[in-house]
Every structure is written in C-alpha cells, then in structure tokens.
Amino acid sequence: MPFSISLTVNGQPNSIALDDPRVTLLDLLRERLHLTGTKKGCDRGQCGACTVLLDGRRINACLTLAASLDGSTVTTIEGLADGAELHAVQAAFIACDGLQCGYCTPGQIMSAVGLLSEGHAGDDPERVRELMSGNICRCGAYQGITQAVLEAGHVLSQKTGVPDTGVQENGRNAA
Amino acid sequence: MSPEKQPATSRYGSNAGQPLTRRDGILKVTGRATYAADNHPEGLLYAVMAVSRIARGRVRSMNVDAAKAHSGVVEVLTPANRPPLFHDPHEKMPPFGFRVEVLQDDSVRYGNQPIALVIAETLEAATEGAALLDPQYDTEPARVGREAGIRFDPPAVSIGGPPKTAHGDVEAGFSNAAITVEAEVETPPQYHNAMEPHAVVAEWDGNRVVLDMPNQALALSCASYAAFFGIPVDNVTIRSPFLGGGFGSKAILNGPQILAILAARMLNRPVKLALTRAQMYGPVGHRGQTWQKIRIGMESDGTLTALHHRSLSATSAFDDFLEPAANASLPLYASPAILVEHEGIRLDTGTPGPMRAPGEASGSAALEVAIDEAAQACGMDPLAFRLKNYAETEPATGKPFSSKALRTCYEEGATRFGWSRRPRAAGQMRDENGLLVGWGMGTAVFGCPHFPAEARATLRADGTALVETGAADMGQGAWTALAQIAAEALGLDPDQVEFHSGLSTLPDAGIAGGSGHTASAGLALNQAGGDAIAQLSDLAVNDPASRLFGAGNIGLTARNGRLYRRDDESRSESYAEILARSGRSDVVGTAKSNRDPTVATDHALYSHGAVFAEVKIDPDLGQIRTTRLVGAFAAGRIINPRLVQSQYFGGMIWGISFALHEEAITDKRTGRIMNADLAEYHVPVNADVPPLEAILVPEDDAIVNPIGVKGVGEIGITGTVGAIANAVWHATGSRIRKFPIRIEDVLSAR
Structure with a gap:
C-alpha cells in the first residue's frame, strides 16, 4: 500500500511516495531519487561507503529503512559543497590525495564532516584514524584521508573558532 | 575552489614529473563521478542473482513459481529457460578468457555459483524473488584443503606461463652448500573486494548493446561479449569512466555480467545487476591458495649456491589459473642454480584469477621469509645478506x-x-x-x-588539444598521469588538454593491469602527440608566410603551445597561428604503439x-x-x-x-x-x-x-x-x- 514520507534532502523538502516498505534510505537515494553519490559497498553496515548525515549524525544509509524517516533531514555528498565552493573537507581530500578509485570517498567525506562537527578528533591523528575506521578504503588511501581530516579540521576551526562544518544538529545547512 | 576548475599545483619544467592533484578529484569528492551502477536508463529493470549454497553437486529444484508470483518480478532466468549463447562457456576465450558459469546446466561447482537470475521492476522485488527460489540440492562432498584436493601437473601457470624454469644445477648447488635452510610457507585464498561490487547496466538497441560496467580491458572485453552474443565487435560499447577499484578482478569476463546482458536482450529492456558483497566471493575471481617450499643452499659466508622454490597452487575443479608464486625466485637473488616449479591442486572453489601482484605477492611473501631465515642461519644481518647476493644481471637468464x-x-x-x-x-x-x-x-x-595501445591527439584551432584513448582509471590516477604525458608530448599545459578516456569507442588503450598501463597507454599518447606536432611542424616549415619557414632541417621544439626554431628561439609561432594560416581546423595525430x-x-x-x-x-x-x-x-x-x-x-x-x-x-x-x-x-x-x-x-x-x-x-x-x-x-x-x-x-x- 503506497504511503508517503516527508524528507528534507540536501535542504530540499520532499514528499516521497513509497510503494514498498522494504526500501532502505540508501536505495531510496540511489535508485529512486537518483542521488547516486552515496555508494553501496556491502549493504550490511560493514564498509561505510553509504555514510550520510541524518539530522546531522553519521549513519549507514544501507541499515536505515526509508519508511522510518518521516520528518527527517538528510545530507548527502551532493549537498556538501556550497554552490561552486567546495566544503573544506572535500578540498582537503583532493589536496592530500585522500582518495584513489573514489568509490568510498563520499562515505569517507561524510564521516569526516560528521566527526569534525561532533568535535571528537581535535588534532590527534590517532583519534582521527580510530574515528574514521568505520569507512573501509580498499585502495589504501588512509594516510591521505587522515591528513585531510586533520587539515580540514584546522581550516574549519580557523574560520569560526570551532570546527563548524556547516551542518548543524538539526541537519540544516548553516549557510 | 570552484568545482569546475581545479588549479594545478605550481610546477617547474615539463608537465610530466609534477605532483598535480587528480583531474577527477572534484568529481570524486562531490559524488558526481559516475560508476556503473549509478546509471538509470529509461525503463530500467533490476536483476538479482541467486547463488548456490553448496560447493558441489546439482540444483535439484527451485521454486520459480513462487518467485514469479511475487509482485514486481518480471522473469526468472534458470538453466531451463536461459536463451542460447553464441560461445560455449566451457571454451576459454584467448588470451584472458576463463570458463564461466552462465546457467549452462544444473551443476554446482563451487559455493556462490550463479544458479538463477531474478529480474524485477524494483531492486526490492528482485531481491525477494531470489530469496523465494528456495533451491534444493543433490549435494556431493566438497573438496576443501590440501588433503582433499586433486593434484595435477599444470601445462601452464598464470596466463600461459611455463610451470617450471631451471637455471644451473640445483642439486650440485645443494651438494656444495655449507648451510641449507628450508621453509614451508602457506598463503590463503584472498578476495579482491574492490569497494565497488561488480556491476553492469546493459541496454540493447536491436543487435547493438551499450554496457555500463567497470572494466580494466575495454577492447578485449568488447570482443569477448561480441562472441558470446553473436554480434559484431563494433556493436558492443562499454562505458567505464571510473572503476571503484579493480585489482585484477575487472579485467576478466565473468558469468554474472553475461547473464544480466542476456536478460536485457531477452526482455528488451535495460537491466542493472550489481553483485552483493557476498556474491563477490565466488564467480569473480580471487587469489588462489598456495603451499610453497623454498630451499636455499649457501656457503658459510652467505653466498647462495642454490635456490629451489616450489609452489602448490590451488585452482578450481574446472579451470586452470594457477598462482605463479615460485617465479618470484627468478629475478632477485644471484644464485648459480635456481629451480622454480609449480604443481596444481583442484578444489571446489571459484576459479582464481589475477589479483594485485598475482604470483609476485604470494611468492615474495615466501621468498623474503626464507631469505631472512637464510641470513639468520649464517649469522648475517638480513640487509647485508641481501647485498651479498645482489644480482648484477637477472639471475635466471643472465x-x-x-x-x-x-x-x-x-x-x-x-x-x-x-x-x-x-x-x-x-x-x-x-x-x-x-x-x-x-x-x-x-x-x-x-x-x-x-601492452599494445592506441591513441589520438587532436590539436585544435584555439591551440588546445583533445586527447583520446580508452584507458581505465581504477584509482591509480590514469586520468591525471596520462593527461600529463599527453600534455608533455604536445607542448601544452595539462589544463589545455581535454582528455577523453574510459570508453570502448575510443582508441584501444590496452589492458589496465600488470602495472603496465601508464607505460603502455602513455607511450601511445606520447607518440600520438608527437605525430600531431610533426604534422603541425610540416605545415609551418613549408609555409613561406611562417616565421619557421625552411626550418625543416634545423628542427623545431614544441613548448607552451608554440613551435620554436631549435637554433633560434626568438623565432616561434603559436599552434593557433599555424593552424589559422593553413586554413585547417585541426591536425590529428595518431599512434599504434608497442614496445620493441x-x-x-x-x-x-x-x-x-x-x-x-x-x-x-x-x-x-x-x-x-x-x-x-x-x-x-x-x-x-x-x-x-x-x-x-x-x-x-x-x-x-x-x-x-x-x-x-x-x-x-x-x-x-x-x-x-x-x-x-x-x-x-x-x-x-x-x-x-x-x-x-x-x-x-x-x-x-x-x-x-x-x-x-x-x-x-x-x-x-x-x-x-x-x-x-x-x-x-x-x-x-x-x-x-x-x-x-x-x-x-x-x-x-x-
């Protein structure tokens, strides 16, 4: 029986008709909204490629049923840049070569944005490595990823005094 | 930083050699780089594979009716209704062909073998349909491990490599040895596990097909698919702009993709198949298990007298890729006698294939442990031992x-x-x-x-260039490094080079494997660029209106979008000027390259x-x-x-x-x-x-x-x-x- 949910995706409010209660947030984004930046690596919450921000918190989109998200706000990789301006984390990933094949990259970046906004990492590489360990990179770009998270954290905290990632707890873009 | 334009790092000298950031960086950090499964052609159907839960035997029955009755399920492909293919899946297709499982019969030869394909209007319905098949099996005991496997002497290892190579007399070498060490080393089955599961989106138009799929060998794959579907090779187009990792697993043709392409043809609608993570442990290759024995003979000062490396390499019950692990002992340490040998062992597993450093990784693991033991046995520092046996020429060949x-x-x-x-x-x-x-x-x-490779370099009227070759970027940075090589050959800045790649209709860039892609495709780009510059030079030196007129014997150099007289750099012309005066809109350089x-x-x-x-x-x-x-x-x-x-x-x-x-x-x-x-x-x-x-x-x-x-x-x-x-x-x-x-x-x- 079709039903609808209201879901704000990257700042855009949507009323989404769901014909199937089995649809995960990941498959909703990829196969129905065609927001394919969020990747499916395992569909079991084991690799982190599908990491998005749900109401500002990092989640695995593959483990989340879309039907349970009525009234929620989702930020995906497509919603991170401010128009033509890359988010500091995105820019740092390029500068530090924190990517190779690029498939895990959207998930890595969303995790990084999440952990920086939570203020967990500080400037300690060991903590960054630990906190980024829910995101597997098979190419082995970890050194660049760690460096990128540290550099982006530095850039963000210089801007505002705190590492404001532009995504607040309610998930709305601060800009 | 604008997503449209990424400033290159400041650089000095030539374009090649500079630490530029990735040209595809912006696309990849914004989620706009498209991988195969990101495509959604109009009318798309979703396929989900059902795979065997036994490793040997046959599928006795499946509840196809239950699957078909599920809302949204369109078709269930099984051996009973699978349309014919034009190539026998048991016949290996050279040079990199493997036997494939494409529902040719009800036999099961390994765990996770495809046994059916469910096609539905949604991914959810196809997934449920596959679960409803509830296959029943006649099970035979699986052959697992060294004791249960069937041993054989392989005619070849890896892709057509000799199973045995001998240099000198190893037995004499061991007789002369003051010290001998032996090491037995075991390496496990490993799976590529690229972050991007194997996927294909297949869309037919009559007897032409367009395939979105990650692919490390575009031209070879086109030829193989054409053979399987009985169509001319030019009727197959593969789009593979980005691979979410390959590591060797996306160079080889596999059964699942063939099934999805077949379903798309059967149903006359585009079909998407993405393997689940679990399904990647079977039909898409792996690094085969090895049991290796290394024996090293040496004089008391550590000088090697003999090196004997044997590998028992596992393969499937029905195909022959063997990890050429023992070959790792051929190129490295100087020894008057070296013998490397391989034996095969058949297990009920999917067929192994090349996985990042195939043979080299497993063989090096064993050899380097054995060498360390040898150093220990003669009381030497491991580095000193390696320097003692440093090879000034290739040990096995001289x-x-x-x-x-x-x-x-x-x-x-x-x-x-x-x-x-x-x-x-x-x-x-x-x-x-x-x-x-x-x-x-x-x-x-x-x-x-x-590998043989081809490329095309077009110098355009505005002085910029279009460079084309069907290369594969699986994370190694081909988009960037190859564009740098092309830019250097053309005497342009990389920002002035538009680089097209990842498409089978472009000139064949060969195989992205064996760590040979940059050299192979790079040489083609270098020569295509050189050809374009040579043509442009001809236009200039033969044109009396050109400041470079008559400089044919002196020669020209190409730099920063201009041609300069070699003997007098004050005389130069821009590419755009030369083209404009000649009335040409472009010059097109081409190359078919290979190493001598x-x-x-x-x-x-x-x-x-x-x-x-x-x-x-x-x-x-x-x-x-x-x-x-x-x-x-x-x-x-x-x-x-x-x-x-x-x-x-x-x-x-x-x-x-x-x-x-x-x-x-x-x-x-x-x-x-x-x-x-x-x-x-x-x-x-x-x-x-x-x-x-x-x-x-x-x-x-x-x-x-x-x-x-x-x-x-x-x-x-x-x-x-x-x-x-x-x-x-x-x-x-x-x-x-x-x-x-x-x-x-x-x-x-x-």
Missing part, C-alpha cells in the same frame, strides 16, 4: 637489467628507517609499554609488461624496492600492530609523484593486509566461505595503518620503453609482506610461515 637502482633503495630505506640500530638477535627490543618490538625487511620487485620486442628479449625489465617494517606485539595478548613502514622504490621515470606515492602506500597497505589480515576461510563440511563479508573478511581499516613513508628513488631508464616509465601499482605489496613477517620473528623469535599471521600463531609459538 640478461642485463634495463636499470636497477635497488642498492639505492636499500641504502635510502635503511637510513630512513634506522636499520643500522637493529640488534641481530630476535626478542631484544621492548617499547616503553613493555610491548615486544621487531624490525624486518623485504625486497620488492615487479616486472614491466607492455627485442627490448624484453635482450634485457631484464623490473621495478625494484626495499621495505622496512616495525611491529609491536603484546607479549600477553599476542596482538600484532604494524607501527612503522618505510619503502624505497625505483621505478623509472615518475610521471606524478603525488599519485605514485599513493600507489606505493596502497600496495604497502595490501602488504599489511596480506601479512596480518586477509583470509577467506572455507567450511570443510560444506565448502562454503564462512566469512564472505567485510566484517569478518578482514582488510585494514584506517586504525590498522601506521604512518607510512614511500621514498621515490630516482631512476633513469632509456631502455625499458621510449618514455622510461615502469610500473608502480603492484610492487608495494611485494617486500612488505615478508618485511612484516620477518619483523614478527625479530620481535618474538618465532618463525610463523602461515599467512595471515594471527594472534593465536604468536601465542602458540611461544
């Missing part, structure tokens, strides 16, 4: 190396690591927390294959390196951490040091993974892999990886190919595995010869 800066790699790596402070004996070091500390090393080596075959017959062609590892081990818990890893590599001319460093890091992390993490574990009762997922099949996560250093040792090679480029993608694994295993010995005094080295191995060896 050929000169085209270049070999391995000595510098040893020196620079050792200095950076602090190797000279290493105590000779094991179990001597502890850190401030009481952890056991060990230091180990290994030598890295990897060959330089070269005599280069490889007359020379030994290898990249080299040295890897130094530190591990720390908890003496009570046995937990092993790699805490430091320094690699120094010499690989000819480096096109982009930033990306090459990332390739070395990636390889070294694969080395950590091989040494300490990865292993597919097969249930002996069922033949099924018990850890076919990313939670239990361990690959390193960020916290498993210590700070890494990769030193890029300069190396000029005027012989290996005209652009002097060697490979960097796979060498990082070799050397690293052995370095870590040897560091574990140095920390504990225990030689653990079975990979991956586990906590229980360390604890039980005490």
Whole structure:
C-alpha cells in the first residue's frame, strides 16, 4: 500500500511516495531519487561507503529503512559543497590525495564532516584514524584521508573558532 | 575552489614529473563521478542473482513459481529457460578468457555459483524473488584443503606461463652448500573486494548493446561479449569512466555480467545487476591458495649456491589459473642454480584469477621469509645478506637489467628507517609499554609488461588539444598521469588538454593491469602527440608566410603551445597561428604503439624496492600492530609523484593486509566461505595503518620503453609482506610461515 514520507534532502523538502516498505534510505537515494553519490559497498553496515548525515549524525544509509524517516533531514555528498565552493573537507581530500578509485570517498567525506562537527578528533591523528575506521578504503588511501581530516579540521576551526562544518544538529545547512 | 576548475599545483619544467592533484578529484569528492551502477536508463529493470549454497553437486529444484508470483518480478532466468549463447562457456576465450558459469546446466561447482537470475521492476522485488527460489540440492562432498584436493601437473601457470624454469644445477648447488635452510610457507585464498561490487547496466538497441560496467580491458572485453552474443565487435560499447577499484578482478569476463546482458536482450529492456558483497566471493575471481617450499643452499659466508622454490597452487575443479608464486625466485637473488616449479591442486572453489601482484605477492611473501631465515642461519644481518647476493644481471637468464637502482633503495630505506640500530638477535627490543618490538625487511620487485595501445591527439584551432584513448582509471590516477604525458608530448599545459578516456569507442588503450598501463597507454599518447606536432611542424616549415619557414632541417621544439626554431628561439609561432594560416581546423595525430620486442628479449625489465617494517606485539595478548613502514622504490621515470606515492602506500597497505589480515576461510563440511563479508573478511581499516613513508628513488631508464616509465601499482605489496613477517620473528623469535599471521600463531609459538 503506497504511503508517503516527508524528507528534507540536501535542504530540499520532499514528499516521497513509497510503494514498498522494504526500501532502505540508501536505495531510496540511489535508485529512486537518483542521488547516486552515496555508494553501496556491502549493504550490511560493514564498509561505510553509504555514510550520510541524518539530522546531522553519521549513519549507514544501507541499515536505515526509508519508511522510518518521516520528518527527517538528510545530507548527502551532493549537498556538501556550497554552490561552486567546495566544503573544506572535500578540498582537503583532493589536496592530500585522500582518495584513489573514489568509490568510498563520499562515505569517507561524510564521516569526516560528521566527526569534525561532533568535535571528537581535535588534532590527534590517532583519534582521527580510530574515528574514521568505520569507512573501509580498499585502495589504501588512509594516510591521505587522515591528513585531510586533520587539515580540514584546522581550516574549519580557523574560520569560526570551532570546527563548524556547516551542518548543524538539526541537519540544516548553516549557510 | 570552484568545482569546475581545479588549479594545478605550481610546477617547474615539463608537465610530466609534477605532483598535480587528480583531474577527477572534484568529481570524486562531490559524488558526481559516475560508476556503473549509478546509471538509470529509461525503463530500467533490476536483476538479482541467486547463488548456490553448496560447493558441489546439482540444483535439484527451485521454486520459480513462487518467485514469479511475487509482485514486481518480471522473469526468472534458470538453466531451463536461459536463451542460447553464441560461445560455449566451457571454451576459454584467448588470451584472458576463463570458463564461466552462465546457467549452462544444473551443476554446482563451487559455493556462490550463479544458479538463477531474478529480474524485477524494483531492486526490492528482485531481491525477494531470489530469496523465494528456495533451491534444493543433490549435494556431493566438497573438496576443501590440501588433503582433499586433486593434484595435477599444470601445462601452464598464470596466463600461459611455463610451470617450471631451471637455471644451473640445483642439486650440485645443494651438494656444495655449507648451510641449507628450508621453509614451508602457506598463503590463503584472498578476495579482491574492490569497494565497488561488480556491476553492469546493459541496454540493447536491436543487435547493438551499450554496457555500463567497470572494466580494466575495454577492447578485449568488447570482443569477448561480441562472441558470446553473436554480434559484431563494433556493436558492443562499454562505458567505464571510473572503476571503484579493480585489482585484477575487472579485467576478466565473468558469468554474472553475461547473464544480466542476456536478460536485457531477452526482455528488451535495460537491466542493472550489481553483485552483493557476498556474491563477490565466488564467480569473480580471487587469489588462489598456495603451499610453497623454498630451499636455499649457501656457503658459510652467505653466498647462495642454490635456490629451489616450489609452489602448490590451488585452482578450481574446472579451470586452470594457477598462482605463479615460485617465479618470484627468478629475478632477485644471484644464485648459480635456481629451480622454480609449480604443481596444481583442484578444489571446489571459484576459479582464481589475477589479483594485485598475482604470483609476485604470494611468492615474495615466501621468498623474503626464507631469505631472512637464510641470513639468520649464517649469522648475517638480513640487509647485508641481501647485498651479498645482489644480482648484477637477472639471475635466471643472465640478461642485463634495463636499470636497477635497488642498492639505492636499500641504502635510502635503511637510513630512513634506522636499520643500522637493529640488534641481530630476535626478542631484544621492548617499547616503553613493555610491548615486544621487531624490525624486518623485504625486497620488492615487479616486472614491466607492455601492452599494445592506441591513441589520438587532436590539436585544435584555439591551440588546445583533445586527447583520446580508452584507458581505465581504477584509482591509480590514469586520468591525471596520462593527461600529463599527453600534455608533455604536445607542448601544452595539462589544463589545455581535454582528455577523453574510459570508453570502448575510443582508441584501444590496452589492458589496465600488470602495472603496465601508464607505460603502455602513455607511450601511445606520447607518440600520438608527437605525430600531431610533426604534422603541425610540416605545415609551418613549408609555409613561406611562417616565421619557421625552411626550418625543416634545423628542427623545431614544441613548448607552451608554440613551435620554436631549435637554433633560434626568438623565432616561434603559436599552434593557433599555424593552424589559422593553413586554413585547417585541426591536425590529428595518431599512434599504434608497442614496445620493441627485442627490448624484453635482450634485457631484464623490473621495478625494484626495499621495505622496512616495525611491529609491536603484546607479549600477553599476542596482538600484532604494524607501527612503522618505510619503502624505497625505483621505478623509472615518475610521471606524478603525488599519485605514485599513493600507489606505493596502497600496495604497502595490501602488504599489511596480506601479512596480518586477509583470509577467506572455507567450511570443510560444506565448502562454503564462512566469512564472505567485510566484517569478518578482514582488510585494514584506517586504525590498522601506521604512518607510512614511500621514498621515490630516482631512476633513469632509456631502455625499458621510449618514455622510461615502469610500473608502480603492484610492487608495494611485494617486500612488505615478508618485511612484516620477518619483523614478527625479530620481535618474538618465532618463525610463523602461515599467512595471515594471527594472534593465536604468536601465542602458540611461544
């Protein structure tokens, strides 16, 4: 029986008709909204490629049923840049070569944005490595990823005094 | 920074050699890089594969009616209704063809073999439909492990390689040896596990088909698909702009993709199939298990007298890819006698295939452990031992190396690591927390294959260029490095070069594998660019109105979008001026390139390196951490040091993974892999990886190919595995010869 949910995706409010209660947030984004930046690596919450921000918190989109998200706000990789301006984390990933094949990259970046906004990492590489360990990179770009998270954290905290990632707890873009 | 324009790093001199950031960086960090499964053509259907839950036997029945009755399910493909193919799936298609499982019968030959394909209007319906099939089996006992397998003498290893190579008289060498050591080393089945599961979106238009799929060998794959579907090769188009990792698994044609393409033709609608993570442990290749024996004979001063390396390499019950592990002993250490031999063993497993450093990784792991044991046996420092047996020519053939800066790699790596402070004996070091500390090393080596490749370079009226070749970027940075090579050949800035790639209708860039892609496609680009510049030069020197008129014998140089007289640089013209005056809208340079075959017959062609590892081990818990890893590599001319460093890091992390993490574990009762997922099949996560250093040792090679480029993608694994295993010995005094080295191995060896 079709039903609808209201879901704000990257700042855009949507009323989404769901014909199937089995649809995960990941498959909703990829196969129905065609927001394919969020990747499916395992569909079991084991690799982190599908990491998005749900109401500002990092989640695995593959483990989340879309039907349970009525009234929620989702930020995906497509919603991170401010128009033509890359988010500091995105820019740092390029500068530090924190990517190779690029498939895990959207998930890595969303995790990084999440952990920086939570203020967990500080400037300690060991903590960054630990906190980024829910995101597997098979190419082995970890050194660049760690460096990128540290550099982006530095850039963000210089801007505002705190590492404001532009995504607040309610998930709305601060800009 | 604008997503549309990414400033290149400041650079000096030529375009090649500069650490530019990735040209595809913006696309990849914004989620706009499209991978195969990101495509949604109009009218798309979703396919989900059902796979066998037994490893040997036959499918007795499936509840196709239940699946078909499920809302949204359109069709169920089984051996009963699978349309015919035009190529026998049991016939291997040369040169890289493997036997494939495409529902040709009801037999099951390994766990996770495709047994049906369910096609539905939604992914959810197809998934449920596949679950409803509830297959029943006639099960036969699975052949798992060395004791149960069927041994055979293989006619070839890897792709057509000789199973046995002999140089000198090894028995005489062992008779003359003062000291002999033997090591038996076991390596497990490993699965590529690219982050992007194998996927295809197939759309037919009459007897033409367009395939979105990650692919490391576009032209070869087009020919294979054309044969399977009985259509001309030009009717197959493959779009593969980005691969979410390949590691060898996306160069080989597999059954699942063929089934999805077949379903699309049968139903006359586009079909998308993406394998589940679990389904990647079966039909899409893996690194086969090996059991290796190495025997090393030497004089009392450590000089090698004989080296004998045997590998028992596992393959499937029905096909023949064998890990050429023993060949790792051919190119590295000087010995008057070397014998390498392979034996095959058939197990009920999917067919193995090439996986990042196929043969080299497993073989190097064993060899470097054995060499360490040999050094220990004659009381020598492992580095001194390796230098004692340094090969000035290729040991097995006597050929000169085209270049070999391995000595510098040893020196620079050792200095950076602090190797000279290493105590000779094991179990001597502890850190401030009481952890056991060990230091180990290994030598890295990897060959330089070269594939035929083609390219086209078009100089346009505005002075910019369009460069085209069907190369594959699977993370190594082909978009960037190849564009740099093209820009250099054209005398342009990379920002002035529009680079088209990843499409089978473009000139064939050969295979992205064997660490040979940059050299192979790069040579084609270099020559196509040269051809375009030569044509442009002809226009200028033959044009009386040109400032370069008559300079044909003097010659011109191309730089910064201008041609200059070689003898008088005050006389020059821009490309745009020359084209405008000649009334041409462009000049098109083309190239079909290959390496002169005599280069490889007359020379030994290898990249080299040295890897130094530190591990720390908890003496009570046995937990092993790699805490430091320094690699120094010499690989000819480096096109982009930033990306090459990332390739070395990636390889070294694969080395950590091989040494300490990865292993597919097969249930002996069922033949099924018990850890076919990313939670239990361990690959390193960020916290498993210590700070890494990769030193890029300069190396000029005027012989290996005209652009002097060697490979960097796979060498990082070799050397690293052995370095870590040897560091574990140095920390504990225990030689653990079975990979991956586990906590229980360390604890039980005490």
